[in-house]
Amino acid sequence: MDLFWNKRSLTRSRNRGMSMNFLIFVDSERNIMSKRLKVALLGGAILGLVCVVGAYLRSGGTASPAFIFALWFNRVIIGLVVGAPWDTSSKSKNLLRGGLLGLLVSFAFYSSTNFQDPISFVAGGMYGVILEAWLSRPGK
Numbered sequence: 043m044d045l046f047w048n049k050r051s052l053t054r055s056r057n058r059g060m061s062m063n064f065l066i067f068v069d070s071e072r073n074i075m076s077k078r079l080k081v082a083l084l085g086g087a088i089l090g091l092v093c094v095v096g097a098y099l100r101s102g103g104t105a106s107p108a109f110i111f112a113l114w115f116n117r118v119i120i121g122l123v124v125g126a127p128w129d130t131s132s133k134s135k136n137l138l139r140g141g142l143l144g145l146l147v148s149f150a151f152y153s154s155t156n157f158q159d160p161i162s163f164v165a166g167g168m169y170g171v172i173l174e175a176w177l178s179r180p181g182k
Contacts (some may be wrong), residue, residue, distance in 0.1 A: 079125040082173055086121020089169045090114035097162060109155075113162060116151040120144050120166060124173045136178045137171050144170020 094110045123143045130136070148166025152159060 076125075076127060078127065078177055079122070082121040082125020082177055083118060084121070085173050085176060086118045086124075086169070087114075089121075089172065090117030093117050093162065093165055093169070096165075097159070100161065112154070113151060116147060116166070117169060120147045120169055121173060123147055124170050125177065130178075133178060136174050140170040140172075140174025141167045142170070144168070144173075 091114065094114045097113055098105050098110060120143070123146075124140050128136075128139065145163070145167040147170075148163045151166070152163035155162075
């Protein structure tokens with residue numbers, strides 16, 4: 043599958059002549075999202091559910107709904123970043139990339155909690171590895 047970026051322009055108002063340019067990722071079949079990205083987003087959402095159950099239990103049921111949602115959404119973003127169309131390389135490099143991307147995205151959440159939830163930070167790296175292992179498995 044050939045992957046490329048497609049520049050599109052949306053016109054907000056023909057009278058004013060304003061337009062908004064943006065880039066969207068499309069594959070050779072003109073699909074907006076690749077299968078890899080769809081699977082990664084779904085995987086991030088599922089791993090996010092596992093993560094929020096663990097966080098809720100660790101907090102003794104005192105975690106706020108905003109905290110739980112932010113943690114779940116952070117896992118979905120990990121799926122988005124890991125599922126992006128990266129160049130293929132060796133399995134170990136792919137797994138390392140997944141782990142580093144998971145840690146990088148998780149750091150945003152970890153720092154927003156005033157560094158109070160290190161377990162969720164480390165779990166983000168593990169989720170990145172899990173997603174990348176699933177996405178780059180042979181015979182998919």
